[in-house]
Structure formats: C-alpha cells, structure tokens
Amino acid sequence: MIEMGSSRTYKRIFLSPPWVDASERRAVEAAFRSGYVAPCGPQVDEFESALAALAGRRYAVAVSSGTAAIDLVMAHLGVDSSWTVVAPTLTFMATVGPAYHRGARLVFVDSDASGGIDASLLERALRDLGGRGRTLVMGVDLYGRCCDYAAISRLCRKAGAVFVSDSAEAVGATFRGRPAGCAGVAGIYSFNGNKIITTSGGGAVVTDSKALADHVRKLAQQSREKCVWYEHREVGYNYRMSNLLASVGLAQLSKLPSILKKRKAISDFYHDRFGKPGSGPLSFLPPVEGENHWLTVALAPSGELRDEIIAALSALNVESRPVWKPMHLQPVFAGCRVYGGGVSEDLFSRGVCLPSGTGLARADLARIAKGVSAVGLRGGRGA
Ligand SMILES: Cc1ncc(COP(=O)(O)O)c(C=O)c1O
Numbered sequence: 001m002i003e004m005g006s007s008r009t010y011k012r013i014f015l016s017p018p019w020v021d022a023s024e025r026r027a028v029e030a031a032f033r034s035g036y037v038a039p040c041g042p043q044v045d046e047f048e049s050a051l052a053a054l055a056g057r058r059y060a061v062a063v064s065s066g067t068a069a070i071d072l073v074m075a076h077l078g079v080d081s082s083w084t085v086v087a088p089t090l091t092f093m094a095t096v097g098p099a100y101h102r103g104a105r106l107v108f109v110d111s112d113a114s115g116g117i118d119a120s121l122l123e124r125a126l127r128d129l130g131g132r133g134r135t136l137v138m139g140v141d142l143y144g145r146c147c148d149y150a151a152i153s154r155l156c157r158k159a160g161a162v163f164v165s166d167s168a169e170a171v172g173a174t175f176r177g178r179p180a181g182c183a184g185v186a187g188i189y190s191f192n193g194n195k196i197i198t199t200s201g202g203g204a205v206v207t208d209s210k211a212l213a214d215h216v217r218k219l220a221q222q223s224r225e226k227c228v229w230y231e232h233r234e235v236g237y238n239y240r241m242s243n244l245l246a247s248v249g250l251a252q253l254s255k256l257p258s259i260l261k262k263r264k265a266i267s268d269f270y271h272d273r274f275g276k277p278g279s280g281p282l283s284f285l286p287p288v289e290g291e292n293h294w295l296t297v298a299l300a301p302s303g304e305l306r307d308e309i310i311a312a313l314s315a316l317n318v319e320s321r322p323v324w325k326p327m328h329l330q331p332v333f334a335g336c337r338v339y340g341g342g343v344s345e346d347l348f349s350r351g352v353c354l355p356s357g358t359g360l361a362r363a364d365l366a367r368i369a370k371g372v373s374a375v376g377l378r379g380g381r382g383a
Pocket residue numbers: 065066067068091092094095140166168169189190191192202203
C-alpha cells in the first residue's frame with residue numbers, strides 16, 4: 001500500500017494549466033476600451049507581426065486553434081482523397097484529424113528514441129509512395145522538441161512531397177538555433193490553455209509564402225471576395241482569432257523568456273531528483289537541443305510502474321498523463337499503414353508526462369516528488 005493521505009487534502013496540481021496574471025487582464029481591458037471586440041483589430045495585427053518575428057517567417061495568421069491552423073493549411077494545399085498524408089504515429093490526434101476529414105490516405109511512421117519521427121523509416125515510406133506527388137509530410141515537434149527539420153526537408157525535396165511543421169507544442173523552441181515552425185511551406189502553433197503560451201484557445205499559421213498567408217487568411221474569414229456585397233468563389237471557414245484573445249497572446253508573448261526559464265527549471269528539478277544514477281527507476285526522454293520543456297516526459301521501467309506513478313500522483317491530487325497513444329493503435333486508424341511502431345508503443349506504455357506548469361511552486365514540486373518517490377522506492381532499483 002502506498003500511504004498518501006486523501007487527495008482531497010491537497011489543492012489539485014494540473015499538468016500544464018494557463019499561467020496568467022494581472023497583465024493579461026489589463027491587456028483585455030485595453031482591447032475592450034479600444035472598441036475592437038470583434039475578430040479583427042489592432043491586437044490581432046500586432047500579435048501576427050510578433051508571431052512572424054518569433055517564427056523567423058515573413059507572415060503569420062492568427063486563428064481560433066492549432067487544429068484550425070492545420071485544417072487551413074491543408075485546405076490551401078487542396079488536400080483531398082487523392083493525397084497521402086504521412087505523419088509520426090506518436091502525436092496528438094489534431095496532427096492528422098483534418099487530413100482524415102478531407103478523405104486523405106494516412107500513413108504513420110514510428111519515432112526514434114527521442115520521440116521525433118524516425119527519418120530512415122520516413123525515407124522508406126516516401127520511397128514506397130514512389131514520388132507520386134500529392135504527398136504531405138506533417139513533422140511534429142513532440143512535447144516542445146523540434147523534429148529533425150533538416151532531414152525531413154531533404155527527404156521531402158527528394159520525394160517531391162510538401163512539408164508542414166506541426167509546432168503546436170513548440171512555441172519558443174529552436175532547431176539548430178532557428179525557431180520552431182520555421183521549416184517547410186508552413187508551421188503551425190497552438191495557444192490552447194495547456195500550451196507554453198495561451199490565448200485561452202487559439203493558433204497560428206506561420207509561413208514565408210504570401211500566397212499561402214493570403215489564402216489562409218481569406219479561408220479563415222468565409223472566403224469572402226473583396227466586394228461590397230458577400231461574394232464567394234470558394235467556401236471558407238470561420239476560424240479567425242478574436243481581437244480580445246490576441247491581446248492575451250501579446251501579454252503572454254512578452255513573458256515567453258521567463259516562461260521558458262521556469263519550464264527548464266522544472267525539468268531540471270525532475271532530472272536532478274530522479275534522473276541521476278541511484279536515484280530510482282525512472283529515466284527520461286533524451287534531451288533535445290533547443291527544446292522548450294513544455295512537458296517533461298519520464299520513462300518508468302515497465303508499464304505497470306508507470307501506472308503506479310500515475311495512481312500515486314493522483315492520490316496526491318496531482319494530474320499526470322501517459323505519453324500520447326500512437327495513432328496506429330487508435331481504433332479509428334486500425335486500417336492505416338504504419339512503418340515500424342515498436343518504439344512509439346514502448347514510449348506509450350512506459351512514458352508519463354509530469355506536471356510542468358509555469359506556475360508550479362516549490363511545495364508543488366515537493367508533493368510531486370513525494371508521489372513519484374514512493375513508487376520509486378517500491379521499484380527496487382534505486383535509492
Ligand atoms: C501536436 C499537436 N498538434 C496540434 C494540436 C492542436 O492544437 P489546438 O488544441 O490548439 O487545436 C495540438 C494541441 O492540442 C498538438 O499537441
């Protein structure tokens with residue numbers, strides 16, 4: 001028996017809750033006072049300029065979610081049932097959900113040990129597709145760790161495939177010194193409440209292509225033509241970000257450096273406490289240069305112990321989560337082709353995302369460590 005006390009004794013620690021203070025409230029009040037309460041306004045323009053600069057891109061379009069951003073890029077590319085979308089199997093559903101709705105064929109590729117897409121398996125998948133064109137590769141910066149933009153770009157160029165970077169989790173991360181989202185025809189960000197910065201809900205498309213940016217912006221606003229009356233040559237969406245939420249995003253962006261520092265300190269705490277020889281049975285995903293430490297992922301020696309950690313934390317009213325369940329294991333994608341699969345299955349069975357919220361206090365970390373340690377001692381390998 002692990003003696004933890006009642007979960008009701010403690011205030012809940014969430015995995016990655018929004019971290020906001022009076023500056024976000026002031027920003028919203030200022031936006032209200034300016035009169036721009038509608039989806040368009042100066043804060044959206046300012047937020048888009050700041051996002052383009054952050055991504056090292058020429059253009060950014062702020063939208064209602066990361067999923068909407070992916071959907072809009074696919075709409076611009078014309079993804080339909082004649083397309084194949086290749087994606088890492090270890091990701092969140094939103095990477096491929098829009099492709100599924102568009103009727104595209106989905107092909108999944110396993111991860112390497114760091115959790116990013118395995119480039120040699122991607123190469124095999126693209127070779128098997130035979131350069132038939134109409135192939136989109138979704139790179140995913142898993143848990144804020146950029147995938148290998150250089151390798152994916154090279155393979156896509158060789159295969160004539162389009163590369164889009166799903167950097168939903170990677171705002172503020174870098175790949176070889178360049179910003180997350182800088183690779184491929186477009187990158188996408190998420191500002192969902194659990195992300196590194198939030199607009200409560202929101203997302204963005206970042207790109208160097210004026211044609212892509214203009215089309216995505218138009219599609220996001222019902223594809224209305226420039227005309228006094230409502231004229232439509234194509235059917236669009238209502239995916240724009242509201243000006244009020246853009247004001248929250250601007251306040252959050254100004255804090256990004258301190259958020260990244262705090263997230264790294266939290267990750268360092270876990271590594272120091274549990275990652276050293278003799279400190280217990282846990283290991284961690286190998287570090288990736290430039291990661292933003294969105295979530296720290298620990299690996300238990302077995303699935304059984306991983307479940308015990310989650311239960312022990314839950315008993316202390318602490319939220320933790322298994323690593324993403326691979327897409328090729330999802331019932332809805334049972335018929336899809338997968339290249340490899342064993343690595344992501346192993347990460348899913350043993351991996352646990354530890355609380356990583358920017359607002360975590362010392363006492364919170366102590367409580368989390370207490371829960372993990374109880375299981376660690378029972379694991380019998382360390383301490
Ligand atoms: C890898 C990945 N892609 C896409 C999304 C979708 O973002 P959103 O929740 O803003 O729609 C998320 C986040 O939730 C994500 O983790």
